Amino acid sequence: MTAAPLKIRLYGDPCLRKKSVPVIYVGPTEQSLLQAMLAAMREHKGVGLAAPQVGVNQQIFIADIGDGPLAFINPRIIKKSGVDVIEEGCLSIPGVTVMVRRPERIVVRYIDENNQPHEKVYDEMMARVIQHEVDHLDGKLIVDYAGIKEKIKLRAQLKELERRQKGIE
Numbered sequence: 001m002t003a004a005p006l007k008i009r010l011y012g013d014p015c016l017r018k019k020s021v022p023v024i025y026v027g028p029t030e031q032s033l034l035q036a037m038l039a040a041m042r043e044h045k046g047v048g049l050a051a052p053q054v055g056v057n058q059q060i061f062i063a064d065i066g067d068g069p070l071a072f073i074n075p076r077i078i079k080k081s082g083v084d085v086i087e088e089g090c091l092s093i094p095g096v097t098v099m100v101r102r103p104e105r106i107v108v109r110y111i112d113e114n115n116q117p118h119e120k121v122y123d124e125m126m127a128r129v130i131q132h133e134v135d136h137l138d139g140k141l142i143v144d145y146a147g148i149k150e151k152i153k154l155r156a157q158l159k160e161l162e163r164r165q166k167g168i169e
């Protein structure tokens with residue numbers, strides 16, 4: 001059985017602004033959500049995808065920067081160090097990039113798709129992706145990092161995305 005492909009929610013969808021709730025237990029429903037999210041992320045050639053981006057406000061995201069997909073459930077960033085400013089994009093805000101300042105090294109605590117707990121150090125690209133996705137679980141988006149001038153420049157593009165989102169609802 002193949003489920004219908006998931007639609008990526010675009011800027012303007014209320015799901016992207018809601019705080020996600022923790023997952024109590026990763027069961028078959030969550031497993032199939034993860035599979036469907038992985039398919040959607042690959043279809044859009046993304047390196048990360050959070051559940052709110054497919055309309056599910058649960059603390060789940062996946063990431064794959066080229067060395068295989070990983071699932072992060074109930075992630076908590078417990079340590080941060082360094083700082084880096086890198087241009088980021090987002091599958092929910094296509095065509096928009098923002099320079100985002102973030103710690104370059106993090107320690108993250110999470111459970112995986114088999115309910116196994118982990119505590120790992122990540123840096124560089126993976127630390128970037130994880131922090132971007134954890135933001136999604138808090139209802140935060142890259143445009144929130146834009147300066148006032150940049151926000152004014154982005155206004156028309158964001159309005160257009162909101163119109164597109166309304167069109168697919």
Ligand SMILES: [Zn+2]
Nearest residue numbers: 089090091092
């Ligand atoms: Zn994103």
